[in-house]
Amino acid sequence: MSAPIRETVREIETPGGPGRAHVRRPSSPRGTVALGHGAGGGLGAIDLAIAREVLVGAGWAVVLVEQPWLVAGRRVAGRPPTLDAAWVPIVEALLTGRGRLPRPLVLGGRSAGARVACRTAGPLEADAALLLSFPLHLPGQPDKLRAHELALAPDPSWVVQGATDAFGTPDEVRPHLPHGTTLLEVPGAHSFPRSSRSALTEALTRIAGMLPG
Structure with a gap:
């Protein structure tokens, strides 16, 4: 008989208002993976759902961390500094106090959430990162790179990138990977379609077997 999985939702105050942490944990977890959503969508993205399923x-x-702007019902994400300012106290609250989640800590998320994870990996002393659809640049603007953010990813890290991602194809992202970062290419664009489910599951299962913990 498998161990029970506990599910809770915590509302945590941040400088930008309350955020929500949707926690799913086994009875004796190996560690904690915190994942953030993108700037244009919520927690229902297929890659976030599969990552949670596989890693649990x-x-x-x-x-799965819900940023304050989304909790408040706004349609547009805040500026990157406001996202970081909300993300850090949410993760810190999860790792401290009664009922705290254990380290090692893996930070990650999809798109804008992956950027937040990279920028805050140092302050939060992350042990690894899981970056889904990292947006290396805006569509049609390959000269305006965010490689400096990707460079902040901890060692080890993993990037799962769609083969036709307009925000950065695997071939575009690969030259900018920092030491200790592995890229896994899967079929699909920046927002993965349902047809990518099998490939995403395979990629995330491989990553789960390599995470430190």
Whole structure:
């Protein structure tokens, strides 16, 4: 009989208002994976859902973090500094106090959430990162790179990138990977379609077997 999975939702105050942490944890987790959503969508993205399913199945506590702007019902994300300012206290609250989640800590998310994870990996002393659809540049603007953010990813890190991602194809992202970062290419664009489910599951299962913990 498999161990029970506990699910909770915590509302946590941040400088930008309350955020929400959707926690799913086994009874004795190997560590904690915190994942953030993108700037144009919520927690229902297929890659976030599969990541949570696979990683919880591998024994990790997984937290999907809902940024304050989304909790408040706004349609547009805040500026990057406001996202970081909200993300850090949410993750810190999860790792401290009664009922705290254990380290090692893996930070990640999709698109804008992946950028937040990279920028805050140092302050939060992350042990690894899981970056889904990292937006290396805006569509049609390959000269305006965010490689400096990707460079902040901890060692080890993993990038799962769609083969036709207009925000940066695997071939565009690969030259900018920092030391200790592995890229896995899967079919699909920046927002993965349902047809990518099998490939995403395979890629995330591989990553789950390599995470430190």
